[in-house]
Amino acid sequence: MKRILSISCIFLTTIPLWSQGIIKGTVSNEETQEYLEGVTILNHRSQQHTHTEAKGHFKLPGTSFGDTLSFYSLGFKNQQIVVDADFLTISMSEVMLELDQIIITPNLKTLNTLSAINVELNPVGSSQDILQTVPGLFIGQHAGGGKAEQIFLRGFDIDHGTDIQISADGMPVNMVSHAHGQGYSDLHFLIPETIKNIDFGKGPYYSSSGNFTTAGYVDFQSYDQLYESTIKLDVGSFNTRRAVGMIDLIEGTPKTDAYLATEYLLSDGPFESPQNLDRLNVFGKYITEIQNNTLTLQASTFSSQWNASGQIPMRAVQSGFLSRFGAIDDTEGGTTSRTNLKLDVRSLLNENAFTQSSFYISKYDFELFSNFTFFLNDPENGDQIRQKESRSIMGFNTSYNRYISLGNSKLQLEGGLSLRNDQVRGNELSNTLNRTTTLEQLSLTDINESNVGLYADAKMEHGPWLLDLGVRADHFQFEMINYLTENKSSKATNKSIISPKINVVYCPSTSWQLYAKAGKGFHSNDSRVILNQENSKILPAAFGYDLGGVIQAWDRLYFNAAFWSLYMEQEFVYVGDEGIVETSGRTLRQGVDLGVNYQMLSWLFADLNMNYASPRALDQPEHANHLPLAPTFTSIGGVSAKHTSGFSGSVRYRQIADRPANEDNSIIAKGYFLTSASVRYDQKHWGIGLSADNLFNQKWNETQFATDSRLADETNSTEEIHFTPGTPLFIKLNMQVHF
Amino acid sequence: MKFIKILLLLIAFALNLQSNSHGLKMSRLNLSPTPNTYELSLQFDVVDLLQAVHAECPEFRSEKTESWNEFLSAYIYDHIDMAINEKPLNYQVTLNSIDSHFIHFTGKTNAFEGAVESISITNDCLISLLHDYSNVVSLSDGEDVRSFRLSKQRPQTKINL
Structure with a gap:
């Protein structure tokens, strides 16, 4: 579940091409060797920042030898290093969740980061509750547990999905022209324990x-x-x-x-x-x-x-x-x-x-x-x-x-x-x-x-x-x-x-x-x-x-x-x-x-x-x-x-x-x-x-x-x-x- | 380049899916009231009906088109029964037209007396022969149309008016 939090800073402006002053590297979990996605890397001198992409790779421009870089990821111990090579291999160790690890960057999904904290602290135990991890989203079951839940969000009675796009790994859940109603979204085919991230x-x-x-x-x-x-x-x-x-x-x-x-x-x-x-x-x-x-x-x-x-x-x-x-x-x-x-x-x-x-x-x-x-x-x-x-x-x-x-x-x-x-x-x-x-x-x-x-x-x-x-x-x-x-x-x-x-x-x-x-x-x-x-x-x-x-x-x-x-x-x-x-x-x-x-x-x-x-x-x-x-x-x-x-x-x-x-x-x-x-x-x-x-x-x-x-x-x-x-x-x- | 080819193939596949087929196998019987009678309109998929009639009447295949009406009407009389207010009601149908998909019959019931309180219809055309076949019975009354779907499990319905 630690990785849920590491996703929270997803912002894929991470592989820019600079002609000079680029430091590259990878970041992985010290314990599992798994590459970490979404780690924030900040150069304290230039205030440039970047994030690791899916395979833990990063590139940070405007960086010189001797600069101090900080690595932040929720659920992992912050690291500071002084740049002494043009390719850095960083291992981060897991620690208890610390809210001060959150770095706010120019990013459209900061709220997802805060929401992921709640998911980490309160793991979802049933498919009905998966949707309720979205702040402000409420559900209601009215037909015996097998029917899709009724959804409420932002002043909407969305019925079973008329006004919210729901997908699983990018595959649509909403059913167009469904027998029970437009947009019917039955999420019960998901096993909550397999959910890594909720975007x-x-x-x-x-x-x-x-x-x-x-x-x-x-x-x-x-x-x-x-x-x-x-x-x-x-x-x-x-x-x-x-x-x-x-x-x-x-x-x-x-x-x-x-x-x-x-x-x-x-x-x-x-x-x-x-x-x-x-x-x-x-x-x-x-x-x-x-x-x-x-x-x-x-x-x-x-x-x-x-x-x-x-x-x-x-x-x-x-x-x-x-x-x-x-x-x-x-x-x-x-x-x-x-x-x-x-x-x-x-x-x-x-x-x-x-x-x-x-x-x-x-x-x-x-x-x-x-x-x-x-x-x-x-x-x-x-x-x-x-x-x-x-x-x-x-x-x-x-x-x-x-x-x-x-x-x-x-x-x-x-x-x-x-x-x-x-x-x-x-x-x-x-x-x-x-x-x-x-x-x-x-x-x-x-x-x-x-x-x-x-x-x-x-x-x-x-x-x-x-x-x-x-x-x-x-x-x-x-x-x-x-x-x-x-x-x-x-x-x-x-x-x-x-x-x-x-x-x-x-x-x-x-x-x-x-x-x-x-x-x-x-x-x-x-x-x-x-x-x-x-x-x-x-x-x-x-x-x-x-x-x-x-x-x-x-x-x-x-x-x-x-x-x-x-x-x-x-x-x-x-x-x-x-x-x-x-x-x-x-x-x-x-x-x-x-x-x-x-x-x-x-x-x-x-x-x-x-x-x-x-x-x-x-x-x-x-x-x-x-x-x-x-x-x-x-x-x-x-x-x-x-x-x-x-x-x-x-x-x-x-x-x-x-x-x-x-x-x-x-x-x-x-x-x-x-x-x-x-x-x-x-x-x-x-x-x-x-x-x-x-x-x-x-x-x-x-x-x-x-x-x-x-x-x-x-x-x-x-x-x-x-x-x-x-x-x-x-x-x-x-x-x-x-x- | 390979990616573009795959993409074009998928687009072609998706566009090809836009032509829909008749997914469900069913006939349609429509009843429209006139004073003291009901006008009848029947519609079957051509292939399905000919197959069913031949199965019950093997000599049908050798008959010329001109004599189809006799065989097909007889099949309908054998498989569709009607009753008004619980009393059996006879009817007549005639082959009206055949196109590439459908075969149409028109007809009318015998005259009946008094107000209609209920109509009972049994229609087991084709359902013993074709898996998952169903027969839709529609009763028109002005702008209102009530439809009933008959199947092997339920070949009969009683419509209370």
Whole structure:
């Protein structure tokens, strides 16, 4: 996990070409001999700095014999050396985390560094929680643990991924034109223990991120190599059992390695009708070097099945008809699976240029049974719906990177191309009874959607300034066959969009920086909406800006703040009655993000993150312009300890404030404030831990919707909050062995 | 240069994927109400229907196109049954057109009396012969269309109006 932190300073302006005064070298981990990426190297005389690239190499211009260089990387002991050769071989030894090791440089991702500290102190133990490592991002599960989580970020109810681009090692997770909704992102095929680094960015400011990058993007990067094998067992409340194996398959060398990871999870959840969640994950990765090329082949497969108690109406609980963990229709649930194959090639063309390419294919199946309105539409059989699809995805990403020296300035150029094709067979919505009988076919389509994206980005670093200019162009082709029309009618259309970006960072010292980011992004609409509704925008754009800064107020105290604004041409809005997301009008969101990281003692850390947002619909009257379920205030924070004796632990909270559940704010989705605690003891070859979520056993609603529903014995429908109850006190014991 | 070639190959591959095929195997039966009758419209994939009729009636292959209507209509009468308000309802269909993909029939039901409360339809055309085959039954009522997908597991549906 130390390497997670070393990634935090990724800023690849690291191989500039200077004609004189260049010092080269490598930096590695003294213990494992692993080359370290993202180590900051600072020349105290010239104030020039650079970072090591993926293989631990660095070049620092403007450096002469006798200069003093400092090497910084989180989790490693700082080193100072006096230059006495033109090639330096540096080994850094691991130490306890020290916040004063953070060096602020003209860099767009300083917040990632601070976030990585929290991940290091509070390792993620479940795939649900992976996303919540992004500051300000909240999730909610409302369908039995197997369905993708609902996501909230920056004043967005993102549903399952309409406005955030999610990828794993660059392979897309968002599903376009998905049976359950646009952008559906099921991350359960990831094994959290294989995640090395979480790269994220809020807002539409990043040239390499295309579709869905409006609220932001998240990319999960897995370990290339394991240095030991691990067996891990979790035993928790509600018949939760989880086993993880991570096996180093061959004796790793700097050039070749392979590992296999598996995860098996069983859980009944707190519901009266057990959710019988059953998930199996297998992930394998092989990496090798051939001359100047690094080849990585990874394969993964996952399958999951579950039952769900759905979202229950408040009136049924208040009247005593149901308990909080009961169900109106406990035949909800589903099955899903995904298998991926991916090949990456990174080629070093020369000292100043490299290409990175990846090719992936995925096979995906999904079948989900839900009942949002109970007996509103069909008093006899009920309103259960089935959403089903079978999908193949093929894609290709490539980028070319070059570093150029322009006197005292550094220029990094990047250009990229991406291709993606989704073929969805039998994208289905139907009314069903008890999962077994199809009552009525509401929609049945085949979808073929392709996206070609091109981008160019230039980062110029001059003194304390960084200027980043980028532009990307995306072209989409949409095709749909509707089986419920005469002659299986086929429709097609296409659309392109250009998205410029500009980012400026001012960093006059290693202790503070200011930044301004602005850019245009977009999210594509569902093929079925585009091709059936002529007035629908195909690629509604988002325009945003961020103004913010990061400051090291004291050796071990960091503040960060940002004011942001995002205008969108067209919004996705959840329609509770139908269980779907549909498009609506223009919106404007504005907000403030605040964060604090503080190391109180050598072993004691505190962090706080607060996010305020004002999300509004622009085409609605003032009294009815709220965006349903969009979060207005969220906060996370806590105190974490990590001691050299092997003991570690934390006490943390997570808060989301009350928020409007409908447009006129007449129905409120109640917020929550949850506390969790954990304690661990780790030695070289084993570890044991105990964690408690919802420590004070509070009653809370994990997800909520304003829905119009009717129960079996009711003559009229009622619109009110329907909710999925949050998990009560959840205790988990964890044991792991390394070998 | 090799990189460029691979790139062009991948682009060509991606563009080639843009032509979609009919992924699902199914027929379509549409019922449109008129006073006291329903007008019928049926559509099958040509190859699928001819294959199914030949399997049940081997002499069909030697017949000339002019006599197809007799064989194909008989196949439909054998495999599609209707009832209104639980009472069996006869119908007639005629081969209407054949194009490169589809074969179309049109027809109408016999007249019935009284208000329609329910329509029951059994349609097992082709589903015993072809794996994963399904038959879509659509009931038009003005702008509203209700569709039902029948399969080997569920060859019959009852539509309450």
